[in-house]
Amino acid sequence: MKLYFAIPAVALLALNGFLLRAALPEMLRQPDTEGAEEVYEEKPTTSILGEFRTSLASYLYGRAHEYMHGGVVFRAATESEVQKGKRVAAHGDSLEDHHGSQETSVVPESEYDPRSFWGDIERGAQPWMDIRRHGHRDLAEALPLFRMMTWTDPHFVEGYDMGSYLVFCAAKDRNVDRALEFLAEGIANNPGSFRLQKSYGHYLLANKGQPEEALVHLRKAVEILERRAAKGGGTDRTQRQQLIDDIEVSQTWNEFIMALRKTNRREEAIRWSRRCIEINAPCASGVRTLKIYGLPLPKTRSL
Amino acid sequence: MTPTLRVWRTLIRGSFLEMVRRKELYVLVILTVLMVVGAYSFTFFGVSGLEIFVKDMAFTAVGLFSTILGVTIATRQIPEEISRRTIYPLLARPISRAQLLTGKFVASWVLTLASFALLLGVSLLVLTLLRLPLKVILIQYIWLKAVSFLWLSAICICLSVYVSSSAAFTLGLLLALGSGAFTRSFLLAYGDGVPILNWLIAILYGFLPHFTLFDIARKVVYGWDPIAWWIPLALTVYGIAISAFWLKLALNRFEKMAL
Numbered sequence: 001m002k003l004y005f006a007i008p009a010v011a012l013l014a015l016n017g018f019l020l021r022a023a024l025p026e027m028l029r030q031p032d033t034e035g036a037e038e039v040y041e042e043k044p045t046t047s048i049l050g051e052f053r054t055s056l057a058s059y060l061y062g063r064a065h066e067y068m069h070g071g072v073v074f075r076a077a078t079e080s081e082v083q084k085g086k087r088v089a090a091h092g093d094s095l096e097d098h099h100g101s102q103e104t105s106v107v108p109e110s111e112y113d114p115r116s117f118w119g120d121i122e123r124g125a126q127p128w129m130d131i132r133r134h135g136h137r138d139l140a141e142a143l144p145l146f147r148m149m150t151w152t153d154p155h156f157v158e159g160y161d162m163g164s165y166l167v168f169c170a171a172k173d174r175n176v177d178r179a180l181e182f183l184a185e186g187i188a189n190n191p192g193s194f195r196l197q198k199s200y201g202h203y204l205l206a207n208k209g210q211p212e213e214a215l216v217h218l219r220k221a222v223e224i225l226e227r228r229a230a231k232g233g234g235t236d237r238t239q240r241q242q243l244i245d246d247i248e249v250s251q252t253w254n255e256f257i258m259a260l261r262k263t264n265r266r267e268e269a270i271r272w273s274r275r276c277i278e279i280n281a282p283c284a285s286g287v288r289t290l291k292i293y294g295l296p297l298p299k300t301r302s303l
Numbered sequence: 304m305t306p307t308l309r310v311w312r313t314l315i316r317g318s319f320l321e322m323v324r325r326k327e328l329y330v331l332v333i334l335t336v337l338m339v340v341g342a343y344s345f346t347f348f349g350v351s352g353l354e355i356f357v358k359d360m361a362f363t364a365v366g367l368f369s370t371i372l373g374v375t376i377a378t379r380q381i382p383e384e385i386s387r388r389t390i391y392p393l394l395a396r397p398i399s400r401a402q403l404l405t406g407k408f409v410a411s412w413v414l415t416l417a418s419f420a421l422l423l424g425v426s427l428l429v430l431t432l433l434r435l436p437l438k439v440i441l442i443q444y445i446w447l448k449a450v451s452f453l454w455l456s457a458i459c460i461c462l463s464v465y466v467s468s469s470a471a472f473t474l475g476l477l478l479a480l481g482s483g484a485f486t487r488s489f490l491l492a493y494g495d496g497v498p499i500l501n502w503l504i505a506i507l508y509g510f511l512p513h514f515t516l517f518d519i520a521r522k523v524v525y526g527w528d529p530i531a532w533w534i535p536l537a538l539t540v541y542g543i544a545i546s547a548f549w550l551k552l553a554l555n556r557f558e559k560m561a562l
Contacts (some may be wrong), residue, residue, distance in 0.1 A: 067355060071525035078491075107488060114493055116505040117537075122486075127446075127521050138527075144353045228388040 051189035060145050064162075067142040067183065071127035077104040095152035105131045140170040150186070157193045158288060160186025164199060170206075176207045194228075198252040211262040220258040222272070225249060229279060254285035261289055274298050307402050314406040315413050322376065328418055331368040335422050338364040339429045341472065354435050355524060358515055359425040360497045361485065362520040367480075369417055369422055370514070373415035373452055374475040377459030380407040381557070382468035390562060400558050403407075404460065408550055411456035444519050450542035451517030457546035458512070461553035462499055464560065483515035 066073060082102055103213070107128050111117030129135075146163030148157055160183060168179035180203055186196045198221040204214035253276045260269035270293060273286035277298055280286075290297055319372070324326060342353070342360035382405070384390040391405060423445070462471035489511070493504070517538055519530060529533060 046561070063356070063359070071521040080494075106489060106490075113490075114497075114501045114504055115490075115508055116501065118505060118508050121537060122516060124517060124521075124530050125519050125538070127527060128527060141355060144357065148353075301511055 021265040053153040054156065057149040057159060060149040060152065061156070061158060061162075064142045064145040064149070067145065068139060069127075069129070070137050072129050072134070073106045074103040074131060075106050099100045101213040105129070108114075110248075119272045138170070139166045142166060143170060150189075154189040157186065157190055157195055160190070161195050161199055166204075168203070174207065176203050178247050179203055180208075190263065192224060194224040194252055195248050197224065198248065198255060201259065202251075202255055205259055205262070211259050214255075214261055216258040218252065218259050221252045222256045225252060249280065250283070253283055257283075257285040257289050261292070266293065270295060306397070306540065307405075309341050310398055311403045311406045311409045311510075312353060313396045315410040317375070318380065318407075318410040318414055319417075320539050322414055324419075327375065327549055328427075331418075332422060332425050334467055335425055336367060336429060339426055339433075342349040345509060354561065356380065356434065358370065358430065358435055358524045359435070361430055365419070365422045366518060366520055369415065369419040369448070370455065370479050371392055372418045372481060373411070374459050374472055376414050376418075377408075377411035377465045377469040378468055378475055380460060381463050382471070384444075385562065386468075387490075394562070396462060401554055404464075404554055404557050408456055408460050411460060412452055415452045419448060433486040436442070438528070440523050440527060441517065443529055443535055444501065444523045447517045447519055447538060450539050451514055452544050453546040454549075455514065457549040461549040461556075464553050464556045466486070479514045482512035482525045486513070486515070491499060509541065510548075 081104060105128060107113075107126060108119070109121050109130055110119060112122070115122075145168055146159055146166060149159040150163065153159070164179040164182045164186070167182050168174055168176060181201065183196055183200045183203070187193070187200060189219070190196055194199035199216045201214040201221060204210045206215065208214075253272075256275055257269055257276060260272060271291050273283070273289040276283035276286035277290075287297060314561040324561070338355060339361045342357045381390075384393065384407075390403075395399070398406075428439075459471060462474050465471075466474065489508075522530065
């Protein structure tokens, strides 16, 4: 009778070992691009384990959002909801950028709920708050989840990016060094990620007052973006992902040009400002830089 | 003791022995402990502050496994009596079909509640050993779970007299675990609604599956204050009414069923 359990158990272990053995070399390889899609798609076995890691990390990421909001579940607002001008987030704090886009609560506010008293019951029985006036719990509570998700999947860029931000915000005295440490780990695991390079450069520039050191990372971030643009990458994304990506790209260019200005690299700042306007118009920092230096703006279709 | 109560007591005892014989509950208790301890094991690797995560795992396990057990218990009550032909000696006694059906419903509810109590007890013990306290809202959680099992037992018994046992199990599980998704989809599709139709929607909405509406586990996990008194009251009235509706529907079919 025991054999009925033992045989499948041994078979499962053997399969597990085979999968790990087959997938491990790719698992340990660093991706050249943002995230791990490239590595995980090399072999079916890698794909299976990679999908599992990514799914688990994504699950934890979702839970982390819930933690920050005390169990209240939010979702991205639909286009029509945004157009109607209702039910969208107004965080009023710096977390707004990290929410990526406008969000609304899954359970609507009473004035927009067609279910009458059923809606009142759900709003009372389930964790709920008006998104327009919502706050965040102690951000430190969500930090362990970010540690777990980046252990689970070291190529989960969002985990490092958002996690470092929470490390920074959760501490009373704004723990930049710990945030940089976390980001450095992320960069070591994902050297092809422009977002992590950009965030590292941002903390050095804005919080540590080290524009020279920041420039090194921001330059790397822009180089990654330029390589990606040359390859024509970053297009196979959903509308929401694209929106978040556009914001990140725009911020990267802005920070880079700002760092060039702060380090008095006039010629380089002008050259990159023109490049930014050319490929990423409207490029606020590029336009501002050219104005500061009293130079005419290049003619582009968007300007 | 009235004859109906005697019938119910006998049926509860029989169903309990059947559940013990099948050993399903033991497996789920072990799984619950593994889930909670597994979640806590992350702290050994240096990730401190995972209290909410551990509580979340504990209540997820309790909610999920008690639902699976509830559906399993309720959907096999009537079909197994028929397939084993034990329904004939039962009905040969002075027991009406209504008494048998309601007896099976009560047995399902009591056993699901007992399983839930055991799973919750084990989880609370583990959480206490891990020094993770919970708030008073836990009492409301237990009460509302008990009411939700009324709905679960009633709808599963109703399904089991209309479709086969395995189909009833699948449907019951889908309705119970997917009830939150139905609500979300409805809200997304219907939007703000049409004011003139919304009163009709509010009435019809009550007949949709609302198992997750009774589940305030997330509030327990995140340490919210107790909910307003009228909500458990309203949900209790609703739970009893909708369970009676599904039982009546089941009885209509069961009384006309050719055995």
